Structures are given as structure tokens and as C-alpha cells.
Amino acid sequence: MAQNVYDWLDERLGLQAIYDAILDREVPKVNWWFTLGSASLFLGLMQGITGILLSVYYVPTPDHAYDSITYIMTGVKFGWLILGIHHWGASLLILTAFIHMLRVFFYGAYKYPREVTWITGVMLLIGALGMGFTGYLLPWNQRSYWATTVGTEIAGSVPGIGNIILRILRGGTDLSALTLSRFFSLHIWIFPAILLAVVLTHLYLVIRLGISNIPDEDS
Amino acid sequence: MSSKYRSPAMDRRSFVKIISSALGSLMAAVVGLPAIQYFISPSLGKEEEDEWISLGPLENYPLDTPTQFNFSLNKVNGWEKSSHSYGVFVLREEGKGVVVYSDVCTHLSCRLNWIPEEEEYLCPCHAARFDKHGNLISGPPPRPMDRFETKLDEGQLFIHLKEG
């Protein structure tokens, strides 16, 4: 029965071909360092799932943001777990993506024909850092408030255009309700939308070009 | 791979498939089951209201005509503290004591108005009509108006508010 349903769908959707391309592709003999891209992908998915769950209770306004986070931590069943995974996963993702980048660098895996894979990778790292920067403000506690004050001030120290960058980041001269709501929008819509597109491109290229060999003395 | 490492029961590929789906399901459960609890837990919390509310001295209420009394209670829902307003109608009748009716329509919870000229309650939503004693005259509500348990304490009228 299940086999029949699967065959019917496969004939129309080409499921087997998708499965073969993604999971059954040829890879050279590799080592554990080659798992870090998949580890980053997994952590990224977890950030997405736990982030969606957090949005059930979180409110991005100065008078409720802090209280809603406190409520998630103490009032909702398993709120501590969901927020905990999101909190620690954020740092871990940066770490795995960074070590993944080092692996690619030291094995020379960024060379022809994988330059675009590298460039999209750089975009992913910058995007992930952007997620961290915007997410840090959302709890609206003393630490996030001052971290964002300093962070936007640093961006404001660019010669010439610093002031306009600072105003664009903050939505005005002060850190305010406007800053919180634009950081929220960046954190849950704008960065994730961009990151999704770039991750898909990155993975498409990994599949299209195949994984590089571990370089040996001849190569 | 040399044949001495081969299992007669299972090839490497099926082994990896089974292990990956087992670990995958485990991880999905570790996040998925708490996530369900996380989503529904506030819906199941018992924020029961069980209080005696004072409506003031009984003599203040005129005889034979429903008189409205409003009060509000503070409630906490999640991170929000808000005040809920309640309305009741007090009907005192010679020889029959006192009955306190809820102003919440038994159809879909709109607030009823007492229309003195017609001696009837009228619901603004679907035009239900109740008589002075809360009996349904016409309209969609499934039962008469709700009444509160009452008590008198040193001439003060109290109602028992129970919710949840």
C-alpha cells in the first residue's frame, strides 16, 4: 500500500531523483571536519523552529518585551527549553560556521570551481552575525540595551557617513521603540528571508559541484 | 571492505538508514513534544475566579425594578495585567427576597440592556428578549439569564463570582 502510494507520487514528482541527488551523491573519502556544514545547517533549522515558537509569546514593544521574555522563562511550560536552545544555538551556529569556513580555507576548497560557494558562505556568516546583533536587543534588558547602544555607536564612528548609518540603525537619534521594532523585523523577516535564499544557493552549489577532495601531495 | 567485516543480517546502507531515522525521530521528539506543551500550556492553566463580591447595602436597591451594578476585577494573563468589567442586575421584590442576574447574554455573551419602558431585557446582538425574571421571551438563547448565588452579611449584599 505505502509502496503503491510512493510509486504513484514518485512517477509524478520524481521523488527518487531528488533523494538520489541530495543523499545518494558521490563524495570523496572525507573526515569529520566535513560534517560542520551540515551541523551549521541543522543548527540553523533549530534556530528557525525555536524562533517561530518564541514568537508565540514574545512582544517587540518596550513596555512588554522584557515581561514577555520573563513570562516565557517562568510562566510557560518548557519556555526555558525553547529560549535556551535559541540562546545557546545562536552562539554555537556562529562557532560551527566559522570552523567550517576554516576547514574550507585550509583544504583550499574555495578554489575553482567553488568560488561562488565561498562567496555565498561569506554572506551566510555575515547574515548569521546580523541575526545575532539584532536578536541580542530583543529581550530589552540592561545588557541588550547597552550592547545595542555601543554596537550602533561603533557603526556610527564610520568617517563621514557614520551619523546617517547610526540613525538608520536606530530609526532616529535615540535607541527607542523604533529601534526595537526594526530590529525585530530584521531578525524575524528580513535576515531570515535573505539567509534562506543564500543557504539554498550554497547547498545547490555543494550538490552541483560535489565536495572537494582532501588535498594530498600531488594536488 | 573485506568480507570478514560484512554482517550477514544487514548491509551498511540499511544500518545507517535505521540509525539516522531513529536518531532523527528522537531529536524531533525532544523538541516536538515540549513544543506542544509550550504552545498549549496557558490554555490549560486554571485561572479560576472564586470570590464573594460586595454589591453594597441591600436597601440601596429599589423594589420591583432591575438595577444595574458594575464592578471590575484585575486579572493577569501572561505578561499583561488588565481590568475586566462585570455588570449585574439586582432585582429586589417584596416577599421574594433578592435575585442577582448576570448581564451576559446566554446566547453568545453580548451585554444585555434593561429597557424600563418595555419591562424587558433586550440583547443588542441578535435581539433576544428576556422578562424581568430572566425568562426567555424570544430569540436564540438556549436558556434563561444566569443568576448568581447571593448572601447577606450585616445588610450588605454579596454575590459569588465563579469562573474558569
Ligand code: HEM
Ligand atoms: C550558516 C552557515 C553555513 C551553512 C549552513 C553551510 C553549509 C554547507 C554544507 C552542508 C556544505 C557541504 C560540505 C561540508 O559540510 O563541509 C558546505 C560546503 C561549503 N561551504 Fe558552507 N555553510 C555555511 C557557511 C559557510 C561559510 C561561512 C563559508 C566560507 C566563507 C562556506 C564555504 C563553503 C564552501 C567553499 C563549501 C564547499 C566545500 C567543498 O566542496 O569541499 N560555508 N557548506
Ligand code: FES
Ligand atoms: S448574543 Fe444575545 S442574542 Fe445573540
